[in-house]
Amino acid sequence: MEQLENIKTLILPVLDSLGIQLYDLKWVNEKKSRILQIAVMRADGSMDIDTCALVSEKISEALDAHDDWISFEYFLEVCSPGAERELRNAGEIRGALGKHVCVRLKSPVKSMMEITGDLLEMNETTLTLSYRDKAVTRKAQVELDQIEKIRLAVKL
Secondary structure (H helix, E strand, C coil), X not given: CHHHHHHHHHHHHHHHHCCCEEEEEEEEEECCEEEEEEEEECCCCCCCHHHHXXXXXXXXXXXXXXXXXXXXXXXXXXXXXXXXXECCCHHHHHHCCCCEEEEEEEEEECCEEEEEEEEEEECCCEEEEEEEEXXXXXXXXXXXXXXXXXXECCCC
16 A cells, blocks of 8 residues: 555656646556556546557656566556546546436435436535436436445446
8 A cells, every 4th residue: 555655646746747637546466467557537537548658658757767666567557547437526526517427326316226417516415417217307416425326427
């Protein structure tokens, strides 16, 4: 854990200089390989392959300057957190206002355990969503403490 904190401290200024935000940083074991996976995005949540490549190059340079921090072979993977990434905290949820989301609930709201729709509002205790019920657009208010998981959703 301390190793990841050191890496995070090292790469945050690199990301900041590129106008990129850190979404996640973790070690992934895949077969016999260890992968340092760094998920990044722009402030608007977008990401493209060219920017991932640039970020990978800059982070690799920073890590190479501190190669004594990691005592084993590993691969560096810089990626997007994905179009349907989880919204993990109030700040990320606020950043998704106006976007299409999927909310999994702990208990039913309007007989639904999951609501997919546009995130309209957020206050201290509730979210307001606009969703389609057949041909009718409806609204639902969801208590924040009733949310099991919320993620961005691709609108088809």
